[in-house]
Each structure stands twice: as C-alpha cells, then as structure tokens.
Amino acid sequence: MDLRQRRRAETQRAIQSHALRLFVERGYDSTTVADVAHAAGVSPMTLYRHFPTKEDLVLTDQYDRLIAEQIAATPAAGSLVHRIGSTLVQVARIAVGSGADTAADASANLSDEGFLDRVRLMISTPALRARHWDSQFATQKAIVDAVCDDPADPDLEFRAWVAAAACLAAMNVALMRWAEQDGGPDLPALIADALSAAFADEFA
Known part of the structure; x- marks a missing residue:
C-alpha cells in the first residue's frame, strides 16, 4: 500500500476499534454511529466515508x-x-x-x-x-x-x-x-x- 492507503487503513482500524469497544460495552443496538464517531474523534461524515453503514463497522x-x-x-x-x-x-x-x-x-x-x-x-x-x-x-x-x-x-x-x-x-x-x-x-x-x-x- 502507498502512504495514502496506509493512512486510510489506519483510520479505518482506529474507528473500528472504538466501535467494537462500544458495541461490547453498551450493546450493538444501544450504540449509535454518532457515539462511535465521537469516541474515535472523527466527524460522522468521515466515519461514513469509511463505513457506509453501521453493520460495516463490524463486518468490514x-x-x-x-x-x-x-x-x-x-x-x-x-x-x-x-x-x-x-x-x-x-x-x-x-x-x-x-x-x-x-x-x-x-x-x-x-x-x-x-x-x-x-x-x-x-x-x-x-x-x-x-x-x-x-x-x-x-x-x-x-x-x-x-x-x-x-x-x-x-x-x-x-x-x-x-x-x-x-x-x-x-x-x-x-x-x-x-x-x-x-x-x-x-x-x-x-x-x-x-x-x-x-x-x-x-x-x-
């Protein structure tokens, strides 16, 4: 991967890590996409660029x-x-x-x-x-x-x-x-x- 792809992959891993932590702590249905974005320190728009749906946060x-x-x-x-x-x-x-x-x-x-x-x-x-x-x-x-x-x-x-x-x-x-x-x-x-x-x- 080139530098841009690596940075994108790192951002995805960071967002997904926060998502999994929240899903485990609070439950999948009780955690919103906004909760994940806030925990990861990114905007909801940035999150959706990497993960188009909430399910993608787990399955991607x-x-x-x-x-x-x-x-x-x-x-x-x-x-x-x-x-x-x-x-x-x-x-x-x-x-x-x-x-x-x-x-x-x-x-x-x-x-x-x-x-x-x-x-x-x-x-x-x-x-x-x-x-x-x-x-x-x-x-x-x-x-x-x-x-x-x-x-x-x-x-x-x-x-x-x-x-x-x-x-x-x-x-x-x-x-x-x-x-x-x-x-x-x-x-x-x-x-x-x-x-x-x-x-x-x-x-x-």
Whole structure:
C-alpha cells in the first residue's frame, strides 16, 4: 500500500476499534454511529466515508482480498476444495495473529485483535447475522474470480461456486464453535477439523 492507503487503513482500524469497544460495552443496538464517531474523534461524515453503514463497522475487513490473492498464488494442481479450504485455514492464522508468514502480511498489519469480538457480535446480533450471510456472496465471488483462470474448462466456474460455498459453510461452523468457547481453541485447527469433517478424503 502507498502512504495514502496506509493512512486510510489506519483510520479505518482506529474507528473500528472504538466501535467494537462500544458495541461490547453498551450493546450493538444501544450504540449509535454518532457515539462511535465521537469516541474515535472523527466527524460522522468521515466515519461514513469509511463505513457506509453501521453493520460495516463490524463486518468490514481485508480478508476477501487476502483470500483471493492467496488462492490465486496457490498451484492449480490440487482439488478446488483443498485449494480453497487450505487458504481459509491460512487466512485464519493471519486473522488471529499467528500467520504473518511473509513481509507483505506483516506490513499489511492484517492480524485482527478484535476478531473474536466481531465474530461474537455477528452471531448474537440479528442485523449482523443477516448482513454476514449476504456478505458471503462477495467472499464466494472473490474466490471464484481467483480460481476461474482456465477458459478451456467451461464447468470450472460452477464447480468453484459449489466448492467455495461448501468450504465457507464449514468455516462458519468452526467460527461459531470458536466464539462459543470464548476463543479458547486454536481457530485455524478448528477450521481444519471442520473441513476434515465435511471432506474427509481431502483433509485426512
């Protein structure tokens, strides 16, 4: 990222950090966007430039881009399920701060200190649950766009949509278990276990 993009990302992280703190302390429905803007020391207009809706304060992250980049960088030799699932496990390592394996990952500061709070809010808040399931379409599309690079295979896009949906469903079950257990289990391992339960032959 260039300097301007870094500053924008830093502002977003600061606003989101204040939002999560207030949502946890006061409750999502009891906290207004104006409350978040005041706590973050920015105007409501500035907040809305970074987060167009209140739900975005919880759900916005960089993971769709990261998932797509990592899938595109993986060899296409393996099955779609294994390729997608392995990437989701690796991105989970980055999300919980244990997977900045490259200088690019580290410099992007993608580890998410508020990730557990975000998952808890997503599970417990009806409006966020609805938006989360809607946002899964964007994640699936990012995955499909990253793997559909073979024009000679007309069925690849269909199979990619199916594989992405199945892997994300397994990941969501793992996220719910992780949040229910207060973030105690190792999240990447839990996602790997969920993928193994769904696709024993691929993740034995």
